[in-house]
Amino acid sequence: MWIRPYFRSRDQSKMIMKQKRAQEEIVGFVAIVLLVVIALVIFLGISLYKNKTSSTTESTDLYDFLSSITEYTTDCAITYEPAYLKLGELIQECSSGSSICVSGKKPCDVSLQTLSVLINSSFLISQEASTKGYEFKAIDSNNKESLSLTKGNCTGSITSSEVLLPGFPGTISVSLKLCS
Amino acid sequence: MTTYLANYSKGQMKIQQMAFALVAMMIFFGIVALFYFSIKLNSLKSDAQSLQEQEAKELVRKIASSPEFSWTSTDCSNCIDLDKVSALKSRKSYSEFWNLDFLQVEMVYPLFSGECDKSNYPQCGKITIINNENHGLELRAFVSVCRWEQDKGGYAKCGLGRISAAGINLK
Numbered sequence: 001m002w003i004r005p006y007f008r009s010r011d012q013s014k015m016i017m018k019q020k021r022a023q024e025e026i027v028g029f030v031a032i033v034l035l036v037v038i039a040l041v042i043f044l045g046i047s048l049y050k051n052k053t054s055s056t057t058e059s060t061d062l063y064d065f066l067s068s069i070t071e072y073t074t075d076c077a078i079t080y081e082p083a084y085l086k087l088g089e090l091i092q093e094c095s096s097g098s099s100i101c102v103s104g105k106k107p108c109d110v111s112l113q114t115l116s117v118l119i120n121s122s123f124l125i126s127q128e129a130s131t132k133g134y135e136f137k138a139i140d141s142n143n144k145e146s147l148s149l150t151k152g153n154c155t156g157s158i159t160s161s162e163v164l165l166p167g168f169p170g171t172i173s174v175s176l177k178l179c180s
Numbered sequence: 181m182t183t184y185l186a187n188y189s190k191g192q193m194k195i196q197q198m199a200f201a202l203v204a205m206m207i208f209f210g211i212v213a214l215f216y217f218s219i220k221l222n223s224l225k226s227d228a229q230s231l232q233e234q235e236a237k238e239l240v241r242k243i244a245s246s247p248e249f250s251w252t253s254t255d256c257s258n259c260i261d262l263d264k265v266s267a268l269k270s271r272k273s274y275s276e277f278w279n280l281d282f283l284q285v286e287m288v289y290p291l292f293s294g295e296c297d298k299s300n301y302p303q304c305g306k307i308t309i310i311n312n313e314n315h316g317l318e319l320r321a322f323v324s325v326c327r328w329e330q331d332k333g334g335y336a337k338c339g340l341g342r343i344s345a346a347g348i349n350l351k
Contacts, residue, residue: 071259
């Protein structure tokens with residue numbers, strides 16, 4: 001009766017060695033591919049993060065809008081009618097907080113009411129539209145917020161602009177952010 | 181002899197394997213580079229388009245500040261005189277003055293509807309100065325639309341408007 005030897009034959013050992021070497025090469029190749037893929041993912045991640053952080057963009061359209069609304073004639077006159085103030089002047093009056101309109105209304109209330117109407121007439125703002133919300137602010141030189149008007153959610157990319165109005169003292173920064 | 185041949189074919193196999201690996205790597209990097217450059221090219225195209233748009237909008241603003249449109253009673257760079265614009269509409273000689281296919285001033289607030297004419301002015305929504313057929317993309321800019329209001333002894337009243345223009349010069 002023929003008994004199978006315990007030790008492998010020389011050919012069998014050679015075959016196993018060959019297979020092992022081929023496996024090692026495949027592992028090496030996969031490792032290189034994995035390294036390249038990881039490097040690419042990191043590179044893409046960094047470039048996308050850079051894009052995300054610079055999501056606030058300055059808009060000349062908004063600058064035009066802000067410049068134009070500061071010239072808008074409101075229905076508030078401080079001294080006599082019809083010496084109606086422009087919206088820019090009314091924001092200055094609101095910031096100084098000393099005067100009141102001939103009609104008895106407060107300059108800040110008239111400013112907010114006018115601003116809300118002007119912004120809503122100019123931009124379609126809703127959750128279904130491309131512009132989801134806005135943020136209007138008027139801040140004086142002492143960092144005091146004299147006017148603030150917001151609507152909707154201000155997340156995602158932001159388009160903004162700012163104009164400066166003369167204040168007493170310093171300047172008043174009037175800014176508008178549109179969020180999409 | 182047999183051993184020599186076997187070794188020779190093994191070396192060939194190795195070279196072939198390496199060549200295939202190199203080709204695969206090159207193809208892989210080529211695809212990645214193509215992907216990268218297509219993204220870059222796309223952003224470059226959009227940048228160029230936005231620059232072109234900015235330039236066109238500057239032209240629209242320039243038109244708004246031209247003497248034929250500008251409001252000169254107060255120091256206001258982006259205010260236009262609605263009475264002047266209304267007068268321009270009736271002058272046909274101005275239809276080719278700016279070399280445009282479309283030029284319109286519309287009121288945003290206070291909002292009125294309809295084209296302005298002698299019967300409804302100033303309670304109207306827009307004044308179209310030039311309106312050629314098949315005009316291109318309209319470019320718009322916000323402006324203050326001012327006029328002299330006769331009520332209560334007279335005062336300057338400014339509303340919010342938009343100037344729209346289209347034409348070969350704006351492309």
